[in-house]
Amino acid sequence: MIVDRVGLNANRLVANAEGVIVNVDGVLGIATWFVVTVKGVLSFARWVLSNVKGDLSFADGVLTTVDGMLSGAT
DSSP, rough: HHHHHHHHHHHHHHHHEEEEEEHHHHHHHHHHHHHHHHHHHHHHHHHHHHHHHHHHHHHHHHHHHHHHHHHHHO
């Protein structure tokens, strides 16, 4: 009888431990998804900023050229 109770308690402990492991695995999965999502958002923001920087450099070049042309005309 005591051995049966000890075995039953051990089985419950193992089942509880398995439940905790499954829950932790789920939390880690969510954390991984979150990190990947944030990384994707940051990569997209970096890409946008890179394009804006390129556009600004192009605009600066155009303005410099126009300024040079106007300086030569006056």
